[in-house]
Amino acid sequence: MPEIHGTGIGQGVAQGPVARMAAGLAPPSEAPSTRTPDEEKASVAEAVAAVAAELNARGERAGGSARDVLEAQAMMAEDPTLEETVHARIDQGATGEHAVHTAFAEFAEQLVALGGYLGERAADLADVAQRVIAHLRGVAAPGVPEPGHPFVLVATDLAPADTALLDLDQVLAVVTTEGGPTSHTAILAREKGIVAVVGTGQADLADGQAVIVDAENGLVIADPTDAQLADAAARAADRAAVANAPITPGALADGTAVPLLANLGSPEGAAEAIALGAEGVGLFRTEFLFLSSEEAPSVESQKSSYRQMLEAFAGRKVVVRALDAGADKPLPFLTDADEENPALGRRGIRALQHRENVLRDQLTALAQADAETDADLWVMAPMVATVDETEYFTALAKELGLKTVGVMVEVPSSAVLAEEILRTADFASIGTNDLVQYTMAADRLLGSVAHLQSPWHPAALRLIKMVADGGAANGKPVGVCGEAAADPLLAVVLVGLGVQSLSMSPSALADVRAELLTRTLDDAKRIAEAALRTANADAAKTAARGAA
Template sequence: MTPAVQSPTVLRGVGVGRRGVVGPVAQVRPAPHVAADAPLLVDGVPADAATAHTRVEQAFTDVAVGLRDQAGRASGTVADVLAATAQMADDRALRAQVLAKVDAGEPVVSAVDGVVTMFATMFERAGGYLAERVTDLRSVRDRVVARVLDLPAPGVPELTEPSVVVARDLAPADTAALDLRHVLAIVTELGGPTGHTAIIAGQLGLPCVVRVSGVTDLADGTVVAVDAADGTVTTDPDDEQRAALVARAEVERTLAADTAPGGTSDGHLVALLANIGTAEDAERVGPTAVEGVGLFRTEVLFLERTTAPTVEEQTEVYERTLRALGDRKVVVRTLDAGADKPLAFATQPDEENPALGVRGFRLVRTNPDLIDTQLAALAAAQQATGARPWVMAPMIATPAEARDFAARARAQGLAQVGVMVEVPAAALRAREILAEVDFVSLGTNDLAQYAMATDRLRGELADLLDPWQPAVLDLVAATARAGLELGKPVGVCGESASDPVLALVLVGLGVTSLSMSAGAVPAVRYALRHHTAEQCRAMADAALVAGAAPEARAAVVALLHSSVRSTLGL
């Protein structure tokens, strides 16, 4: 066992959320370390190629079945990603290439690892959604190798007390296997704030810190303080730090008790909405104090399928979502897939740079039925429920694209039509785009990625993707200014909306609604409630004139009401 790290030690990473906890470390079991040329033994005798073929094929099947069983016991996003990982274990191309190598006499471990490495390299080069799937792919590899060689399956150990789960990286299948009665937080050495682990941790309400170098060197049982707000993991925390985390938890409970509509202290209303990905998510946030849904990511319905979902299948999901929210606003984003989120039924071949390829609304160029069918299903759900969903298209770059989408949506009887602003060209021409639609919503994650020419999955470039980057704020300001001039709503549904300090800046720029994970709403509501609209505008001005992201945030924090700084621990 690795010796315990001497205290005090502070390890730094990227935090997801604002919560903090203290508890003992429970390290996830690593993947089996087996030599690539290790023979497969059956009753102590090396297996022949035919036996190896059978064992490998059965191992893939068993892993897929096990993952699907876990998916069946899970719900929401957890179930979706488990099903997606099971689909990967079932992938014909992956399995066929491994079996071909085994049939040719290559050792089993070498065959599995070689093919998975090839696929992983392809996914990483593709970037985006595929890059996020590499962890799942490697999890399938490790499970298959362990199954073939009759080794213990890698993953989370049995937890007997509330613990901080630590891993080099954590696959969704491992996350879903957690006994939540005994999980305090999740910490990983790899990963990113937009990866599956972070998404699931957010759904489960667990503090999460990713990209924490050295955390896997901690011994099991080492007591740590996990602070998602600061992005730190501290070994053997002192009484002062423990007390601070307890006090923060009490503050969060107090803030959550406030259910009033979002707005500034002088009555300027700002809708506080939730981001969701499934109908189950809608049913979960329905009873909470959110004013609606500002982003319904519908691509979960489409991914990992061999055929597109039918109008009836989609209508049922949209109906459930609309009924869960009652008369509250629901903004539905049409399919954001293609290229880096490949669809088996609409794959674009040979795209060298998928992030700049045929994705989002651009799919209408090659497969217009996908968009038209989805709009028809939304119209059917509207008719069935009496609710009036807002609908918006992703990856809009020109006024002509906005006009095309608006015409298609309105032809189906959908009245509130908008588009996403996540391409700098759309922000720069926001006035012309808003002339074609009823509203826009800023996707600040992709907007930062495209503005800064930086892959948002590259952890070493995280500083360039900071939403406080003045250049990104300039694009937000240009869009919000166009909305104010034309009297049309401009929302933000990227992660920047969940930062209570940045939320004040966004409101000061003219943003009219903020959409985030439901758990982030109370702190944002509180920050707004303690500042006037004029103070928000002053904060926005201070951020825009800053020379760099840290300076922008520091300038705004300096302008915060003292009680807000104290309550939020700033």
């Protein structure tokens, strides 16, 4: 009964036979081309265009975050720098296949060397190369197996194009040996509610072998016993009952209200979030409007997207984060290209203050959309570190007509200064992903320091309590919009620390809602206190479970 450990995505559990992803295409021959360079270039151009069109079409069918991911992958395929490199190799006598193989591999190595978010994208680029080469060969690209029965998919990693359109009637769960909690496999699995364990390292699993995939505990059990299978089936049935339970407003067992909100990256996710019980939006990321542009979008084009989101949540709270660029999301019209450590450089509010015209246009568009709709719009600044930044953003937003203006708490300084910051800001929303990263000095996308990235760490929990206490001292609301809110037991701890609202991926709403209904506010405070008294993340989680 060997256990394979990895990072679990969500709280689900599933069981079934393994079906492994087929190996990739064999590398192209190094033999020189027998065609002219122009003929090879024309073939590559046609293949790249076909692959990009297929990726965009899959994105349109998938919708949501999957569409954004696949559109980004299509842009990778048509990157002018890659095209120049491919053409240079063809001019040196290489075939189109070999030129694509080597050029894409070289670029992927550069992304891996950069690490973080860009390093995670190397797998996406490798998938594009495989699809282009398959088109050049006239064969099908490697993809998800079709064994003819439901199965647990085991792969090195999944390309976005495959993850986005998985047949959830056939794919019971996903296990990947590579990837982390922010890989596209994880992002899309979380959005679709797929049971997944990623980053397991070597997984010695054979086709047809029975396994249990336990995302809640981050493990895969090979050749499980009858008792383990029965326990997994019972847990799966319990979760299905939770998912099908009547949707009610978020609340504790004693009636204390805890609004449950959705994290969304585009207006297209609004309908599904509402169907899953979102009471509003706790984090609307606006980067989708900017990331594929060489210049900032106009006020009018931004207003259209903001209005679409606000109309979908008429009468409900919608918290919009101003553009959060920099670090792993550089923008040519906003951020500096030559920073040695952009995660600690001009990003978030620093970048916006440096290019105030971009911020003014965004806030103007939001104010205009707000004036034309009936949602309760709240706007917050990203990566605020000082009282001065708070005062700057709040004054500018209110000058431009916005009524409720707050800050994201993502760095320790803003948590320590929360009481002072919330004398000015109308609210605070804690981004736990970055708060943990900066508190622990551990890149949240770097697997080698994953043991330091848990929001359960008492250092992070104590900072969260400081923010909640700062809100209470000023009579200002404090919420959490990081992935920590999606962990049902940690959600209880957050409420016990004084957090008043929770925002998460819509697929997590049912589990969190059910867990909150089993605890009173006194319970939550007792569980939180137990976690705070510990010295590390594992101990905090164990203590919380014991106190629960």
